[in-house]
Amino acid sequence: MNRHQETFMTVKELGSSCPAYRPTFELTSTSDTEKSYIDSTHELLSMCRVKNGSLIQLENKGWRLQKYIPGWLHRADALKLYEMAYFAQGDILELGSFRGLSTTIMANAVRNAPSEKHIYSVDMSPKCVRKTADTLRRNQVSDLVTTICSEGALAIRTLRDGGKRFAFAFIDHSHAYEPVLNVCRELASVITPGGFCLFHDFNDPRNREEDNKDYGVYQAVNTGLDSDLFEFYGIYGCTALYRLKEEAAQNYDSGTQTKISA
Ligand SMILES: C[S@@+](CC[C@H](N)C(=O)[O-])C[C@H]1O[C@@H](n2cnc3c(N)ncnc32)[C@H](O)[C@@H]1O
Known part of the structure; x- marks a missing residue:
């Protein structure tokens, strides 16, 4: 497992660079050359069109009016998303689906992965849930995803219970x-020990603006994730990857949602 600790940024450094995709998991190769991609679907994300320099454009299958699925994923974000969904050793949670771009990328990874798992995709907008379900249907991956209309934190509590x-x-x-x-x-309380969380918009310069009430992902993650339980694994594009430490299971009671003191 590769941890890219050196990619961590202070608040002042946010947006100053867009770190490239690098694999967290070891990608085993059958040839002598080093392997950079998991499979052809993953590799396609490294080659597809981009707009505004780096936002990926994924074909909106079966939809003539809108050629690409709307969304704001940098190439590095999309590559990391596919990798983490592919290697996840259990079910996957998504908060915020919009039109289903990230959902489709993860569903493709789940379809191609050797182990069985299911995606639970949450959005509080009924229109976004409907549009996501439609995108998934046209990409023939609906069976791999349950779409849920709910506020994010509320959905986590409901799923956990x-x-x-x-x-x-x-x-x-x-x-x-x-x-x-x-x-x-x-x-x-819902991530399995050793499991991962990927935060979009973590590496965004707007998080630096103290009076910008619309942005505070970096600050929320640094305050909200307990550093005794979660460790930083790397920044890729505008996303940040954190892992729930393996030993967290011994230190945390998910029933009462409290740390167990020694
Ligand atoms: C940036 S978009 C998601 C983009 C999507 N992940 C992608 O890559 O294609 C954010 C979505 O989150 C939804 N949303 C905003 N606040 C929310 C909340 N508190 N709980 C659940 N969904 C929320 C919005 O309706 C919107 O569709």
């Missing part, structure tokens, strides 16, 4: 401090 746990969570529902903080405070 229903006994659901996740090996990977993609958090892309809000840029604002409060909604992201509320989610960060719930994550330890």
Whole structure:
């Protein structure tokens, strides 16, 4: 497992660079050359069109009026998303689906992965849930995803109380401090030990603007994730990857959602 600790940024450094995609998992190769991509679907994300320099454009299958699925994923974000969904050792949680761009990328990874898993995709907008379901249907991956219309933190509590746990969570529902903080405070209770969380818009210069109430992802993650439980794994594009430490299971009671003191 590769941890890219050196990519961490101070608040002043946010947006000063867009770190390239690098694999967290070891990509085994059958040839002598070093392998950079998991499979051809992953590799396609490294070659597809981009707009505004780096936002990927993924074909909107079966939809003539809109050629590409709307969304704001940098190439590095998309490559990391596919990798984390592919290697997740259990179910996947997504907060914020919009039109289903990130959902489709993860569903393709799940379809191609050797282990079985399911995606639970949450958005509080009924229109976005409907549009996401439509995108998934046209990409023939609907069976791999359950779409849920709910506020993000509320959805986590409901899923947790229903006994659901996740090996990977993609958090892309809000840029604002409060909604992201509320989610960060719930994550330890639904992520399996050793599982990962990928935060979109973490490396965004707008998080530096103190009076910008719409942006506070960096601050919410740093405040909301307990550093005794979560460790930083790297920044790729505008996303930041964190892992729930393996030993966290011994230190955390997910029933009462409290740390167990020694
Ligand atoms: C940036 S878009 C998600 C983009 C998507 N992940 C992608 O890459 O294609 C954010 C979405 O989160 C939803 N949203 C905003 N605040 C939310 C909240 N508190 N709970 C749940 N969904 C929320 C919005 O309706 C919107 O569709």
